[in-house]
Amino acid sequence: MRKVPPLFLAAATTVLIFLMALVSASAQWRPVKTGILFGISGIALVEHSLDEMGCPPATCFVIVHDNKKEGDGRIAILSVQGQNSLNYLPLQWPDGEEWPIDLEAIALVPGTEDSAFMAVTSLGRVYYFTLDSTGTIQLRQIFSLPNLxxxxxxxxxxxxxxxxxxxxxxxxxxxxxxxGVLYWGWFDWNRYQISGQGSAVITVPWPQEDVRHISDIKISNAGILYITSSRDPGDDGPFDSAVYAAGLFSMKGDQVEFRPASSLVPLYRVNGHKIEALEFLPGLSGGQILGADDENQGSSIYLKR
Structure with a gap:
């Protein structure tokens, strides 16, 4: 296994310091909704203002729920301003379109001029959609991830x-x-497909019991891969989670390369919550938001700028 370069280690150390500050900060986990239908299984930042919803950029997020029955909620807007303002607004899935079953992740599509996202199910079905200023979902394409x-x-x-x-x-x-297994590949804008380029095994040291090695992933602008891991013994818990800096994506010639971290050490541990959603916060101060799917206990977030 190749060692991660010093630059990556320095960046991870900076994040570690930040997260240790996060642990001791006054901010607390904040309930979002109660009940098993409202767990947060993925989260993505809204970059463009949804004016008619009163949702300015950088304060609103799209979240997904892992529900399976048609008619149960799939996608919602979560508005967060300061430590006291929190608003949940469910979005209607487009009439006549294929219903996603078990949405587990969502990502902002970077480099687009509108609010575009890809939401993914546990079996690798991808729903590419945009949101207009009213929060209406416009489904653009449905495809599947390759070779699973x-x-x-x-x-x-x-x-x-x-x-x-x-x-x-x-x-x-x-x-x-x-x-756990990490996969990656290039997205083809003409064919609306992703072609597989590589994979890597991921095994975390903690949690040890009832572990899910990967419960969400996010990549920083610098290419650092962060993962969340969780303990999930069932719908009533108890739950535990951790955040890791797992490696670095970069180009080597004309090929993408993933360099795993030389060792996995939790940057942040939390007891009592099953983290399934991670997103970075923009701005000079930065930060991140963590979302929990605590099954029968509902959903909550942890936010720190």
Missing amino acids: PDNTNLEGFDLHLIDGKLLGVWGHRGSPDDS
């Missing part, structure tokens, strides 16, 4: 612009007896 084994259960997906090309990255969650 029969036992696949995806829980993480993200998109990353690198050298002007759009890289898709997705993760099989794994279990105590099954390693």
Whole structure:
């Protein structure tokens, strides 16, 4: 295994310092909705203002729910302003369109002029859609991720612009007896398909019991891959989670390369919540938002700028 370069380690150390500050900060986990139908299984930043919804950019997020029955909620807007203002607004799935089953992740499509997203199910079905200023979902394309084994259960997906090309990255969650697996490939704008380019095994040291090695993924602008991992013994918990800096995506010649971290050490641990959603916050101060799917206990977020 190749060692991660010092630049990556320095960046990870900076994040570690930030997250240690996060642990001791006054901000707390904030309830969003109660009940098993409202767990947050993925989250993505809204970059463009949804004016008619009173949703300015950088304060609103699109979240997905992993519901399976037609008619139950799939996608919602979560508006967060300061430590006291929190608003949940469910969105209607387009009439006559294929209903997604078990949405587990969502990613902002970078480099577009509108609010465009890709939401992904546990079996690798991808729903490419945009939101207009009223929050109406416009479904643009549906396709499937390539070459997935029969036992696949995806829980993480993200998109990353690198050298002007759009890289898709997705993760099989794994279990105590099954390693997590990270996959990546290039998105073809003409065919609306992703072609697989590589994969890597991911096994985290904590949580140890009832582990899902990958419960979400996000890639920073610098190409650093962050993953969340969780303990999930069932709908009533108890739940635990961790955040890791797992490696680095970069170009080597005309090929994309993933360099895994030389060791996985939790940057942040949390007891009592099953983190399934991670997103970065923009601006000079930066930060991140974590979303939990605590099954029967509902959903909550942890936000720190």
